[in-house]
Each structure stands twice: as C-alpha cells, then as structure tokens.
Amino acid sequence: MGQRNSYNTTVNGPRFFCPPPLVVGAQVELPQQVAQHALKVLRLRRGDGMTLFDGTGGEYDARIVGVAGSQLVVELHGWLPRERESPLAVTLIQALQVGAKMDLTVQKAVELGVARIVPVVSQRSVVALAGERAARRVEHWRAIVLAACAQCGRNRVPEVALPERLDVWLARPVDGDIQRLVLSPRATCSLAMLPSPALARAGGRLELLVGAEGGLAPEESKLAEIAGFISVRLGPRILRTETAGLAALAAIQFLWGDLKEETTDV
Numbered sequence: 001m002g003q004r005n006s007y008n009t010t011v012n013g014p015r016f017f018c019p020p021p022l023v024v025g026a027q028v029e030l031p032q033q034v035a036q037h038a039l040k041v042l043r044l045r046r047g048d049g050m051t052l053f054d055g056t057g058g059e060y061d062a063r064i065v066g067v068a069g070s071q072l073v074v075e076l077h078g079w080l081p082r083e084r085e086s087p088l089a090v091t092l093i094q095a096l097q098v099g100a101k102m103d104l105t106v107q108k109a110v111e112l113g114v115a116r117i118v119p120v121v122s123q124r125s126v127v128a129l130a131g132e133r134a135a136r137r138v139e140h141w142r143a144i145v146l147a148a149c150a151q152c153g154r155n156r157v158p159e160v161a162l163p164e165r166l167d168v169w170l171a172r173p174v175d176g177d178i179q180r181l182v183l184s185p186r187a188t189c190s191l192a193m194l195p196s197p198a199l200a201r202a203g204g205r206l207e208l209l210v211g212a213e214g215g216l217a218p219e220e221s222k223l224a225e226i227a228g229f230i231s232v233r234l235g236p237r238i239l240r241t242e243t244a245g246l247a248a249l250a251a252i253q254f255l256w257g258d259l260k261e262e263t264t265d266v
Contacts, residue, residue, distance in 0.1 A: 014050045015050065016050060017146045017157075018034070020054035022060050024076050025075075027076075028062075028076065032070065034072075035070060035071060035072035038072055049062065049063050050074065056156070058083070058155055062076050082155060085113070085155075086115075086257040088205075088206060088256050090114045090208060090252065091206070093120055093166075093210070094117065095122040095211045096212060101241070102119070107145075107148045108148075109245070109249060110149060110152065110154070110158055113154075113257060114249065115158055117159070119138075119161065119163040120164060123166075123219070124213065124217055142160050166223075167219075170220075171223075176205070178206065178207055181207070181209070181231075181248075182232070183208070183210050183231075183233070184216070184221065184231040185238045186231070186233070187233040188233075189231065190234075191251050191252065196256060199256050210241060232248075234247055
C-alpha cells in the first residue's frame with residue numbers, strides 16, 4: 001500500500017512536490033504525473049492556485065498559467081519560509097517488513113516527523129533485498145515519502161537509505177553524539193524514564209532501531225548494546241513491528257519533539 005503520487009489536496013488547496021530548483025517569478029512545467037492528477041482528478045484549470053515545494057525548505061505560492069493537453073505550466077508568485085520539521089532529528093532504523101507493512105511504516109514515519117529512514121536486513125527479516133530489486137524498492141519508498149510530505153505539509157524530504165545488513169550497519173562508527181534506542185519487550189527501561197538532558201547533549205539527534213516480525217536475534221541485540229543502543233519498552237503489551245515503531249515515534253515526539261504544541265493542524 002502507500003500512495004505513489006507526490007500530491008495532496010487539503011483545506012488550503014492542492015499541494016505538490018516539484019523537483020528543484022524553484023525560483024519566484026519563474027514559470028515551471030509540472031512533472032507529468034503531477035500534471036495528470038491536477039488536470040484529470042482535481043480538474044484544475046488556468047488561473048487556479050496551488051502550493052509547490054521542492055524539498056529544500058519553504059514552499060511556493062503558484063498559479064496555473066498554461067494548459068496544453070496533459071502539460072501544465074505554473075508561475076511561482078511567492079515563497080514562504082514555512083517549516084514543519086521537528087526540533088528532534090530522528091533516524092528510524094527499521095528491519096525490513098513484508099510488503100504493505102513497510103510501505104505503511106514509511107508513510108506514517110514521515111507524518112510523525114522522522115528525518116531519515118534506514119531499512120536493514122536482520123536475521124529474522126522475512127524479506128531480503130539486494131541489487132536492482134533493492135534499488136527499485138527504495139525508489140518506491142521515496143515516492144511514498146514525497147506523497148506523505150505533500151499530505152502532512154512538510155517542506156523537507158526525509159532520506160531513505162539503501163537497505164543493508166543490520167550487523168554491518170551496527171559496526172559503523174557513530175557520527176557524533178547521538179541518543180540511540182532499540183525497542184525490546186524485555187527491557188526494564190521505558191521512554192519516560194530516560195533523562196532528557198541526554199538528548200540535549202546529543203544536539204536533538206536520536207536513532208530508533210526496530211526489529212522485524214520476530215524481533216532482533218540475541219546476537220543482534222548484543223551488537224546493538226555494544227554500539228550504544230539503550231533497550232526500551234513500550235508498556236506491558238508486545239506490539240507488532242508495524243505498530244511498535246510508529247507508537248515509539250509518536251511517544252518520542254511527544255516527550256522531546258513537537259507533539260506537545262498547544263495548537264496543531266489536526
């Protein structure tokens with residue numbers, strides 16, 4: 001599952017991703033897939049407005065100035081330095097899930113504010129991706145990321161890394177100070193028990209590791225511990241992999257991110 005197209009219609013009008021660079025005053029031909037959706041599904045016409053973003057930050061007010069067949073040209077009238085990024089830069093290291101589960105995790109993780117997604121192949125992963133098949137899957141996930149950004153209002157596009165083996169990823173040196181957490185139903189520590197100063201020292205950077213359907217193998221849990229990951233649990237119930245990561249992301253954003261705001265768009 002997961003929406004492949006990079007667009008969304010909200011109460012503020014249609015919103016689309018358009019590859020950079022975008023410049024105020026320029027006229028831009030929208031990508032074919034976006035133009036087709038705008039014309040055939042949304043029934044937009046010359047003079048109609050929309051919002052464009054190119055992933056580099058901020059968003060553009062645009063208006064349709066030309067329609068020729070399936071081609072759609074817009075003019076950029078203004079740029080707004082609007083950002084909806086969490087102050088907490090979260091990387092989700094997700095063991096590969098089967099088909100639609102992974103698509104759902106990618107989509108909702110973007111909505112919950114992750115900055116980066118790293119798919120990994122663990123010992124208990126049901127699926128394994130490599131080579132051309134892995135590259136195609138990553139492109140599929142990146143399309144889901146763009147659509148999720150359009151839907152939730154994000155103007156910066158989270159990265160999706162190429163899949164690699166979990167043990168290889170864990171062996172890499174840590175890039176600076178960062179808080180590292182791994183979900184485990186056997187952990188004695190909960191998220192709420194973690195001291196927030198640890199995140200302050202990490203400069204608001206956090207990595208969350210989530211196992212596959214069968215969780216992490218004992219050897220992988222040990223490697224994660226050696227790599228500096230702290231085991232945390234999410235209450236008394238054992239959650240499925242597609243539930244656990246998203247529940248943890250929501251809790252993390254509430255505790256240390258931006259879900260404590262008094263006003264939201266929801």
